[in-house]
Amino acid sequence: MTVIPSSLLQQYGAALNRFAKGEYVFHESWPAHFYFQVEEGSVKLFNAGENNDYIQGLFSHGESFGEPPLIAGFSYPANAKAITNCRIWVLKKTDYLRLLRDNPEVHFEFTKMLAIRLFHKTKLLNAMNTQNPEKRILTIIDYFKDKAPRTTPCYEVPFTRQAIADMTGLRVETVIKKVLRLAEIGELALLDHKIVRH
Known part of the structure; x- marks a missing residue:
């Protein structure tokens, strides 16, 4: 905007x-x-x-x-x-x-x-206070999904797993494992190494 x-x-x-x-x-x-x-x-x-x-x-x-x-x-x-x-x-x-x-x-x-921005920052801080890395990852992805223009029903995450780690305070290895787990349970999809959120 x-x-x-x-x-x-x-x-x-x-x-x-x-x-x-x-x-x-x-x-x-x-x-x-x-x-x-x-x-x-x-x-x-x-x-x-x-x-x-x-x-x-x-x-x-x-x-x-x-x-x-x-x-x-x-x-x-x-x-x-x-x-x-x-x-x-x-x-x-x-x-x-x-x-x-x-x-x-x-x-x-x-x-x-x-x-x-303040609303989303509060949501992110709440997610950071939890020990649940999956929740941290989904919260940051959903923040950027909400900001993005609605051109398709799916949101392709435009940054690397390292950037997700830097935004969530997680190690990149943890992000890689948890993204795979979130894909297994249907919260995310992986298409040509890209992370997609429905």
């Missing part, structure tokens, strides 16, 4: 910046001065760990990221990195806040989007 049309972003002075695959958009603890919205490519929001990253979110076309620190005035609690070559709209904080004040319908859609 595109929060702000690109024409409106341009009207308020946004620039369309390019980020190469692997390039950081911002680092954890940097002050928040800009609004970011993906035009093309994918970005991950993550915290770096000793052995692997913990992915907080994945964002693609039309999705924005990093807004809570921008609005509340605190530093970024995570890193943002391009996972493909990206083009990202970048708008100064003062211009972004003016855009929201001038366009109450955009402000409402933005508030609704944040509420949906």
Whole structure:
């Protein structure tokens, strides 16, 4: 769901910046001065760990990221990195806040989007508190399934088993075993090594 049309972003002075695959958009603890919205490519929001990253979110076309620190005035609690070559709209904080004040319908859609993210984050935290790895895996897959446009009745999971491990706090070996188990009981399907959720 595109929060702000690109024409409106341009009207308020946004620039369309390019980020190469692997390039950081911002680092954890940097002050928040800009609004970011993906035009093309994918970005991950993550915290770096000793052995692997913990992915907080994945964002693609039309999705924005990093807004809570921008609005509340605190530093970024995570890193943002391009996972493909990206083009990202970048708008100064003062211009972004003016855009929201001038366009109450955009402000409402933005508030609704944040509420949906908070709802899903709460569901994910509840799943993380359980020792059931299958529930963790299905919760994260269902989160992205709910975000995806409805073009077919089945949802093809667009990321690797390693990415699922990074989002659920599980080891990749555990994810591989549990995905096979979930396929055996019909919760998932495996087609040419791709994970599919009905």
